[in-house]
Amino acid sequence: MAANISSNPGIYLHIPFCQKKCPYCDFYSVVDSEYRDHFVDDILKEIALIAGSVKQKAPFDTIYFGGGTPSLLTVREIETILIALYHTFSFSATVEITLEANPGTIDLPRLKAYRQTGINRLSLGIQSFINRELQFLGRIHDRQEAIQAIEMARQAGFRNLSLDLIFALPGQSKNDWLENLRMALSFHPEHLSAYNLIFEQGTPFFNRMKAGKIIPKNPDDEARFFEATVEYLREAGFLPYEISNYARNEQFISRHNYKYWTHTPYLGLGPAAHSYWDEERRGNVRSVKQYHQMVQNRRLPRVFSERIDAHTREFEHIFLGLRTYNGIDLAMFEQQFRHSFLNRYETIITPLLDHNLAEQKRDHFRLTQKGLFISDEILSQFWADPHV
Amino acid sequence: MQQQYIRNFCIIAHIDHGKSTLADRLLEQTHTISQRELKDQVLDDMDLERERGITIKSHAIRMHYKARDGHEYIFNLIDTPGHVDFSYEVSRSLAAAEGALLVVDAAQGIEAQTISNLYMAIENDLQIIPVINKIDLPSAQIDVVTHQIVELLGCGEEEILLVSGKTGQGVDALLEAIIRHIPPPQGDPDGKLQALIFDSIFDPYRGAISYIRIFNGRLNKNDSIRFFNTRRSFLAEEIGILKLKREAVNQLTAGEVGYLVSGAKNVQDTRVGDTVTHAKDGADQPLPGYKEVKPMVFSGLYPVVTEDFENLREALDKLALNDSALTYEPETSKALGFGFRVGFLGLLHMEIVHERLEREFDLSIINTVPNVVFKINLTNGRTVEIDNPADFPDPVTIVSIEEPYIFAQIITPPEYIGAIMKLSTEKRAIFKTTEYIDPSRADMQFFFPLSEVIFDFYDKLKSVTRGYASFDYEFDQYRESKMIKLDILINGEPLDALSTIVHIDKAYEMGQRLCRHLKELIPRQMFEVIIQAAIGTKIISRQTVKALRKNVTAKCYGGDISRKRKLLEKQKEGKKRMKQVGRVNIPQQAFLAVLSMETDKK
Ligand SMILES: Nc1nc2c(ncn2[C@@H]2O[C@H](COP(=O)(O)OP(=O)(O)O)[C@@H](O)[C@H]2O)c(=O)[nH]1
Ligand code: SF4
Numbered sequence: 001m002a003a004n005i006s007s008n009p010g011i012y013l014h015i016p017f018c019q020k021k022c023p024y025c026d027f028y029s030v031v032d033s034e035y036r037d038h039f040v041d042d043i044l045k046e047i048a049l050i051a052g053s054v055k056q057k058a059p060f061d062t063i064y065f066g067g068g069t070p071s072l073l074t075v076r077e078i079e080t081i082l083i084a085l086y087h088t089f090s091f092s093a094t095v096e097i098t099l100e101a102n103p104g105t106i107d108l109p110r111l112k113a114y115r116q117t118g119i120n121r122l123s124l125g126i127q128s129f130i131n132r133e134l135q136f137l138g139r140i141h142d143r144q145e146a147i148q149a150i151e152m153a154r155q156a157g158f159r160n161l162s163l164d165l166i167f168a169l170p171g172q173s174k175n176d177w178l179e180n181l182r183m184a185l186s187f188h189p190e191h192l193s194a195y196n197l198i199f200e201q202g203t204p205f206f207n208r209m210k211a212g213k214i215i216p217k218n219p220d221d222e223a224r225f226f227e228a229t230v231e232y233l234r235e236a237g238f239l240p241y242e243i244s245n246y247a248r249n250e251q252f253i254s255r256h257n258y259k260y261w262t263h264t265p266y267l268g269l270g271p272a273a274h275s276y277w278d279e280e281r282r283g284n285v286r287s288v289k290q291y292h293q294m295v296q297n298r299r300l301p302r303v304f305s306e307r308i309d310a311h312t313r314e315f316e317h318i319f320l321g322l323r324t325y326n327g328i329d330l331a332m333f334e335q336q337f338r339h340s341f342l343n344r345y346e347t348i349i350t351p352l353l354d355h356n357l358a359e360q361k362r363d364h365f366r367l368t369q370k371g372l373f374i375s376d377e378i379l380s381q382f383w384a385d386p387h388v
Numbered sequence: 389m390q391q392q393y394i395r396n397f398c399i400i401a402h403i404d405h406g407k408s409t410l411a412d413r414l415l416e417q418t419h420t421i422s423q424r425e426l427k428d429q430v431l432d433d434m435d436l437e438r439e440r441g442i443t444i445k446s447h448a449i450r451m452h453y454k455a456r457d458g459h460e461y462i463f464n465l466i467d468t469p470g471h472v473d474f475s476y477e478v479s480r481s482l483a484a485a486e487g488a489l490l491v492v493d494a495a496q497g498i499e500a501q502t503i504s505n506l507y508m509a510i511e512n513d514l515q516i517i518p519v520i521n522k523i524d525l526p527s528a529q530i531d532v533v534t535h536q537i538v539e540l541l542g543c544g545e546e547e548i549l550l551v552s553g554k555t556g557q558g559v560d561a562l563l564e565a566i567i568r569h570i571p572p573p574q575g576d577p578d579g580k581l582q583a584l585i586f587d588s589i590f591d592p593y594r595g596a597i598s599y600i601r602i603f604n605g606r607l608n609k610n611d612s613i614r615f616f617n618t619r620r621s622f623l624a625e626e627i628g629i630l631k632l633k634r635e636a637v638n639q640l641t642a643g644e645v646g647y648l649v650s651g652a653k654n655v656q657d658t659r660v661g662d663t664v665t666h667a668k669d670g671a672d673q674p675l676p677g678y679k680e681v682k683p684m685v686f687s688g689l690y691p692v693v694t695e696d697f698e699n700l701r702e703a704l705d706k707l708a709l710n711d712s713a714l715t716y717e718p719e720t721s722k723a724l725g726f727g728f729r730v731g732f733l734g735l736l737h738m739e740i741v742h743e744r745l746e747r748e749f750d751l752s753i754i755n756t757v758p759n760v761v762f763k764i765n766l767t768n769g770r771t772v773e774i775d776n777p778a779d780f781p782d783p784v785t786i787v788s789i790e791e792p793y794i795f796a797q798i799i800t801p802p803e804y805i806g807a808i809m810k811l812s813t814e815k816r817a818i819f820k821t822t823e824y825i826d827p828s829r830a831d832m833q834f835f836f837p838l839s840e841v842i843f844d845f846y847d848k849l850k851s852v853t854r855g856y857a858s859f860d861y862e863f864d865q866y867r868e869s870k871m872i873k874l875d876i877l878i879n880g881e882p883l884d885a886l887s888t889i890v891h892i893d894k895a896y897e898m899g900q901r902l903c904r905h906l907k908e909l910i911p912r913q914m915f916e917v918i919i920q921a922a923i924g925t926k927i928i929s930r931q932t933v934k935a936l937r938k939n940v941t942a943k944c945y946g947g948d949i950s951r952k953r954k955l956l957e958k959q960k961e962g963k964k965r966m967k968q969v970g971r972v973n974i975p976q977q978a979f980l981a982v983l984s985m986e987t988d989k990k
Contacts, residue, residue, distance in 0.1 A: 194942065380959040
């Protein structure tokens with residue numbers, strides 16, 4: 001059974017609309033936007049705008065509808081977008097199409113129809129099965145709707161189902177969290193993402209934290225939740241293949257997300273979407289209004305682009321690779337960067353190996369679970385300021 | 389220039405008692421400066437000093453005053469530095485004058501520093517004019533302060549002038565009093581040249597510029613001159629008087645105050661207190677009072693980034709051009725690499741140098757624990773002086789150790805006497821006397837080991853007296869003490885830069901507190917960090933900084949990799965201010981942990 005990892009490029013679509021804004025969320029999305037009705041037309045415009053400049057070396061093999069809340073798009077809208085993509089670019093026969101769905105926005109007929117469009121992977125934003133926690137998070141769904149959403153997804157024929165959960169909520173006990181995991185596993189999902197609640201600047205949660213109204217868990221407690229998660233899911237037979245991602249087996253790794261960690265090119269469409277293409281990192285404008293105006297005026301909605309020089313690329317390669325269970329493929333590294341990873345970074349690596357924070361398995365160097373927990377601390381060391 | 393129309397004087401005042409404001413009024417009333425030019429306080433001109441509110445370097449300014457007797461007088465106001473670290477420089481400024489205004493804040497009364505400077509002025513035979521300032525304040529206590537001054541000077545109440553630097557009230561009378569009470573200079577204009585250097589500064593274009601007071605004889609432009617103590621000869625390239633700017637003249641004669649540009653490259657050649665005379669046919673004797681300023685406190689200065697060593701050397705070279713009290717020589721530390729052992733007049737001087745290195749030269753500097761110079765008598769009959777704990781000899785070769793003591797004067801409201809006694813005992817002080825200046829102020833005198841004063845004494849004194857006590861000191865003598873070396877080990881390796889020499893009775897507690905405090909200062913890292921305090925091979929304290937358990941953002945970044953990368957870069961950037969010792973990152977401030985221990989909550 002081959003791992004679901006590929007070096008073909010992928011496409012990401014950012015659907016920046018939500019029914020209600022969750023107070024912890026810093027993804028770009030808006031509520032009740034006057035630009036909602038133009039959105040699909042705008043996306044088609046952007047596709048047309050970039051079509052000429054995208055030289056494909058290989059067919060795309062993933063399409064990922066992320067958000068925001070992509071499940072606010074109608075079946076017709078999804079179809080329209082997919083058709084435009086198929087007409088413009090070339091795709092592999094086994095393209096993996098993921099849709100992120102909010103349990104509060106779906107019903108069975110709609111899910112069935114989504115499935116009909118070719119979407120073959122569904123990622124449900126469950127977050128929690130505990131009503132108290134769902135309320136705290138400001139979600140629009142409750143426990144019952146979460147459970148129904150999963151059941152309906154199966155009924156609609158989704159064989160590759162992923163569930164998102166959030167842990168380390170203030171006041172959450174370890175048992176609460178394990179209960180969430182237990183519930184999730186009872187539906188035998190193919191994939192799980194477990195995210196640590198983060199207080200991001202600019203969110204209502206951040207402000208409430210600053211005002212002392214919410215007290216986040218301390219890092220040591222967070223570490224305990226994290227450890228418990230890995231342990232629990234491992235025991236249930238899951239593969240922790242990235243810091244917050246777990247697959248029932250290698251076949252169910254998120255093919256699209258894995259591209260982010262392996263320097264595989266991807267095109268991002270829609271407001272605030274990011275791309276990695278032609279050795280450049282690019283970002284679209286973070287505003288539906290400006291996005292609309294730019295594409296309508298036949299201008300690329302791009303506001304950020306950065307060429308990745310060899311030095312930065314090497315750092316990215318390391319910090320992205322070391323997030324994953326494969327770590328760094330030493331032979332491939334040497335082939336790409338013309339020097340040995342182990343030699344070049346010996347002073348950083350040796351203490352890591354000594355303290356069991358990293359390990360070398362055959363021709364791979366990777367972080368151990370203990371190392372992954374402090375990976376920001378570790379990975380930042382690999383950044384050598386080129387100006388020194 | 390007729391000496392009878394010259395008056396040279398200083399102002400003695402505690403910080404914030406209004407010296408600068410009053411000086412401004414004098415300049416204004418003598419039309420030396422217009423209101424518009426009076427950008428607040430003209431006499432302090434170094435940024436750092438301004439922020440700290442102290443005048444570190446003395447300067448002088450000349451005013452012309454048309455007196456009520458119809459004559460025009462020349463006033464030279466000689467500014468004095470205001471901190472105990474610089475008391476020698478104060479004494480030289482005082483020596484350049486015939487009189488001093490003793491300025492006391494009407495609401496605050498007399499402080500220790502005022503008294504010690506006053507005594508210094510009296511020693512220099514200066515005529516004192518007592519002035520109560522800020523009489524416009526509603527909280528002014530003129531009676532109380534008058535009484536204090538009368539007690540202190542034994543003068544008559546009517547001799548005390550009441551002024552307000554703010555409103556200008558009483559300033560006219562003050563100008564007249566200066567003429568009446570301060571004697572004119574008495575030197576011999578036809579004698580052999582003797583000029584006192586009371587200050588020296590470095591100017592990047594002119595080299596060293598000396599501020600001088602001519603006592604005897606005449607100095608002409610282009611005269612060949614000689615400095616007595618440094619024995620170096622130069623040419624009087626430019627001489628002049630000090631107005632708001634320097635104004636060149638062709639001659640300065642006995643009684644006058646002015647400046648001298650001699651081609652000397654730095655202030656090491658033009659030492660404060662030295663005497664200038666003619667190279668040929670000069671005076672036989674220098675003016676009295678010259679002292680070589682000796683640093684009292686030593687500390688290692690190391691660049692955080694090893695590559696900055698040469699930059700640090702250049703920076704110190706530059707600072708030394710302007711600071712003859714700064715001494716430094718290269719040294720190496722096992723933990724920190726190449727750096728310098730630097731001598732300072734005191735802790736304030738150390739802080740100023742540190743700040744200037746970081747601010748003006750953009751260096752990140754590690755300052756190791758400051759210490760004093762110990763004299764160690766060895767079994768082989770020799771005595772060694774050590775200014776670095778790393779040089780502490782093997783204890784079996786030591787017969788006895790002597791440490792420097794200071795004579796300290798603390799002026800305080802009587803209710804704090806108990807607290808001060810307690811603090812002084814903790815600091816191993818020898819009590820001398822307590823005298824009452826008046827019922828509201830006691831003058832307490834002690835002998836303190838200097839090493840105790842440099843560690844957190846000021847702050848403690850301030851806190852136990854709620855800021856009401858003032859403190860002043862001067863070197864007294866060396867006395868025998870039982871000192872030992874306390875080492876700090878990080879993960880089993882001694883970190884030489886953290887070693888200190890402490891009194892045996894305090895070593896144990898100090899070791900414990902230091903470990904506890906270091907534990908707070910050293911951030912959790914990838915591996916456990918063990919901090920130990922040791923005397924010889926005996927471990928007396930141990931603390932552990934637990935390994936970091938979690939530092940990762942388990943979050944979905946989508947495809948925005950740039951953002952994640954920048955966060956990691958920033959994290960690394962944050963480590964730049966730390967010194968990597970072995971595998972441990974140690975923040976700058978940990979090296980001065982001994983000084984900040986008091987903030988450590990037990
Ligand atoms: N009310 C009042 N305030 C004054 C007077 N002289 C100075 N001050 C204030 O006292 C503070 C300290 O004055 P300054 O001249 O800087 O003191 P220095 O540190 O002795 O030079 C400043 O805030 C001045 O404005 C005065 O005569 N009356
Ligand atoms: S539904 Fe998702 S994207 Fe929308 S606000 Fe909530 S967390 Fe953010």
